[in-house]
Amino acid sequence: MKLDYEKLGLKVGLEIHRQLDTRHKLFCECPTAPREGGREITFIRWLREAQSELGEVDPAALFESWKRRMIVYHANTESTCLVELDEEPPHDLNREAVEVALTAALLMNAKPVDEIHVMRKIVIDGSNTTGFQRTCVIALGGEIQVDGKKIPIQTITLEEDAARIIEQKPHEVHYDLSRLGIPLIEVSTAPVISSPEEAYKVAHAIGRILRATRKVKRGIGTVRQDLNISIAGGALVEIKGVQELDLLPKVVELEVIRQLHLLKIRDELERRGASEEELRKEPIRDVTRIFAKTSSKIIRRKMEAGGVVLALRLKGFGGLLGLEAAPGIRLGAELAGRARAWSEVEGIFHTDELPGYGISEDEVARLKEEVGAGELDAVVLVAAERERAEDALERIRERAIEALHGVPSETRGAKPDGTTIYLRPRPGAARMYPETDIPPLPLPREYVEEIRRRLPPTLDEVAEELSKKHGLSRQIIDELIDSEKIELFERIVGETGVQPSVVASVLTEHMKSLKREGCEVERIREDDLLEFFRRVARGEVAKEAALDVMRWLARNPGKSLEDAVNALGLRAVSLEEVKARIAELVEANRELARSNPGKAISIIMGELMKTYRGRFDGGKLYQLVSQAVHGQGG
Numbered sequence: 001m002k003l004d005y006e007k008l009g010l011k012v013g014l015e016i017h018r019q020l021d022t023r024h025k026l027f028c029e030c031p032t033a034p035r036e037g038g039r040e041i042t043f044i045r046w047l048r049e050a051q052s053e054l055g056e057v058d059p060a061a062l063f064e065s066w067k068r069r070m071i072v073y074h075a076n077t078e079s080t081c082l083v084e085l086d087e088e089p090p091h092d093l094n095r096e097a098v099e100v101a102l103t104a105a106l107l108m109n110a111k112p113v114d115e116i117h118v119m120r121k122i123v124i125d126g127s128n129t130t131g132f133q134r135t136c137v138i139a140l141g142g143e144i145q146v147d148g149k150k151i152p153i154q155t156i157t158l159e160e161d162a163a164r165i166i167e168q169k170p171h172e173v174h175y176d177l178s179r180l181g182i183p184l185i186e187v188s189t190a191p192v193i194s195s196p197e198e199a200y201k202v203a204h205a206i207g208r209i210l211r212a213t214r215k216v217k218r219g220i221g222t223v224r225q226d227l228n229i230s231i232a233g234g235a236l237v238e239i240k241g242v243q244e245l246d247l248l249p250k251v252v253e254l255e256v257i258r259q260l261h262l263l264k265i266r267d268e269l270e271r272r273g274a275s276e277e278e279l280r281k282e283p284i285r286d287v288t289r290i291f292a293k294t295s296s297k298i299i300r301r302k303m304e305a306g307g308v309v310l311a312l313r314l315k316g317f318g319g320l321l322g323l324e325a326a327p328g329i330r331l332g333a334e335l336a337g338r339a340r341a342w343s344e345v346e347g348i349f350h351t352d353e354l355p356g357y358g359i360s361e362d363e364v365a366r367l368k369e370e371v372g373a374g375e376l377d378a379v380v381l382v383a384a385e386r387e388r389a390e391d392a393l394e395r396i397r398e399r400a401i402e403a404l405h406g407v408p409s410e411t412r413g414a415k416p417d418g419t420t421i422y423l424r425p426r427p428g429a430a431r432m433y434p435e436t437d438i439p440p441l442p443l444p445r446e447y448v449e450e451i452r453r454r455l456p457p458t459l460d461e462v463a464e465e466l467s468k469k470h471g472l473s474r475q476i477i478d479e480l481i482d483s484e485k486i487e488l489f490e491r492i493v494g495e496t497g498v499q500p501s502v503v504a505s506v507l508t509e510h511m512k513s514l515k516r517e518g519c520e521v522e523r524i525r526e527d528d529l530l531e532f533f534r535r536v537a538r539g540e541v542a543k544e545a546a547l548d549v550m551r552w553l554a555r556n557p558g559k560s561l562e563d564a565v566n567a568l569g570l571r572a573v574s575l576e577e578v579k580a581r582i583a584e585l586v587e588a589n590r591e592l593a594r595s596n597p598g599k600a601i602s603i604i605m606g607e608l609m610k611t612y613r614g615r616f617d618g619g620k621l622y623q624l625v626s627q628a629v630h631g632q633g634g
């Protein structure tokens with residue numbers, strides 16, 4: 001389906017978060033790069049009810065406190081101190097991070113604030129030990145040009161990264177604290193992006209500007225993109241946590257399809273006369289006995305654990321829950337997602353997908369009769385302990401009522417396939433209050449002007465220069481820049497002296513072809529690639545072995561280049577050994593070498609490559625063979 005985004009009134013705003021590669025964290029002296037060793041500390045907290053200073057309860061905070069979970073923190077003494085543990089007030093704002101953010105801000109023509117005020121933003125999912133995230137605005141009102149279009153940059157802020165979830169159970173969540181406090185820059189655009197492709201281009205352009213500071217982290221988990229998306233007649237939906245740039249257009253497209261689908265369902269519900277009043281009056285019924293002999297495993301398991309099966313009729317919803325706009329995009333999935341997020345139930349079914357999942361036709365018929373469901377009605381079932389099942393169905397009722405009005409405004413999370421899942425209500429305005437432990441930091445004009453004078457070259461300028469320096473095309477250099485391999489490329493060429501074109505083709509072509517094979521190339525450590533080229537430079541391995549070595553490293557994470565060389569039998573081969581073998585082969589092909597030297601060379605080369613591929617430089621081998629053949633023949 002080709003969508004006319006302009007006609008649909010698509011508006012997208014981007015929020016790009018990127019970790020800064022500073023020496024230490026934003027509010028303490030802990031390192032931002034992982035370190036070996038240290039002691040592990042574990043401690044437990046419970047979620048607390050969070051109120052803003054005005055006494056209003058934030059809807060997003062209320063959502064989390066509803067879940068009453070135990071939070072277990074894991075801290076390593078090498079990467080955390082008392083600040084992350086919330087046992088000590090924050091130290092001064094990291095000046096290096098401020099400078100990087102200011103540099104980025106000036107590159108985007110934004111206006112730095114006169115004074116930096118650190119604020120506290122409520123987050124009580126446990127991802128911060130304090131119950132809030134510290135954040136501060138660095139600059140406002142910038143703009144960038146993307147394909148000739150002006151994209152306003154609303155704010156550039158600095159904030160502390162959150163702790164990372166390492167394990168999640170129904171009533172328990174585990175966080176690792178080493179990421180907590182790493183400086184993040186956040187760049188927010190105005191909601192002027194009007195197509196999926198443009199979302200990609202804008203994010204790409206901002207990424208290049210941030211990288212021009214030379215002070216941002218690279219690799220998986222260092223970038224997170226949030227979007228806010230709306231279409232005419234739909235609602236503003238926030239989508240969190242898109243990690244891959246390439247996924248952005250798909251996320252936008254699927255969100256448009258989802259909103260259109262919900263609008264279509266709204267219209268159909270209206271035609272069928274579904275009403276909010278009726279939905280609110282509808283009782284939740286206990287239908288446990290219908291399933292006394294069910295073959296549904298999950299229902300049986302829940303009943304054995306003392307649970308019940310409760311049902312809610314949704315008048316007018318028949319056929320609409322299972323209707324699919326795109327893979328995974330169904331109203332049924334939305335109802336279940338809402339119930340799961342709030343009540344953490346597993347056994348949710350609706351009649352559009354039944355019979356199925358071990359639930360028989362007979363059970364469905366009895367269920368429909370029991371709740372009085374007609375042709376155009378749907379029934380939702382939840383199997384769980386009574387209180388939880390009731391709560392889940394109340395959430396489903398709420399979500400069904402929202403379906404009468406179209407698209408609910410909410411916060412959703414991006415999944416790797418580009419679809420999204422309900423996360424929580426959108427936060428209210430009462431989320432921020434001042435951080436009193438940190439004094440405001442003035443940004444004198446002279447200081448800002450000093451940074452402006454020292455602005456780094458843009459990546460376009462850098463690419464131009466590198467292309468000349470290494471004699472490579474702009475296209476290859478840009479590819480290295482966009483795949484974030486340029487730093488590695490420069491390091492390898494600088495330290496090993498291997499030909500730039502060879503290094504570039506390994507880092508671009510080889511990477512791409514391995515990716516096409518389904519290899520997880522992200523697992524290949526940069527240090528191992530550097531070591532590989534060191535050995536190539538010393539003549540210990542041949543550059544032709546690159547593909548095999550990389551494939552092996554990607555498949556054996558945690559292993560070293562030395563392991564790869566041993567496993568692949570790439571142990572060094574001496575020039576003497578090679579020469580001796582060549583002499584043997586020339587002797588064996590003596591006749592042919594005289595009558596048809598070209599053919600002899602090719603036969604001998606083929607034979608040699610069986611043993612020496614990747615262990616001896618191919619070009620050099622050819623040279624030796626050709627000398628030996630002609631020498632013999634002459």
Ligand SMILES: [Zn+2]
Pocket residue numbers: 025028029030079080081082083084181
């Ligand atoms: Zn610390």
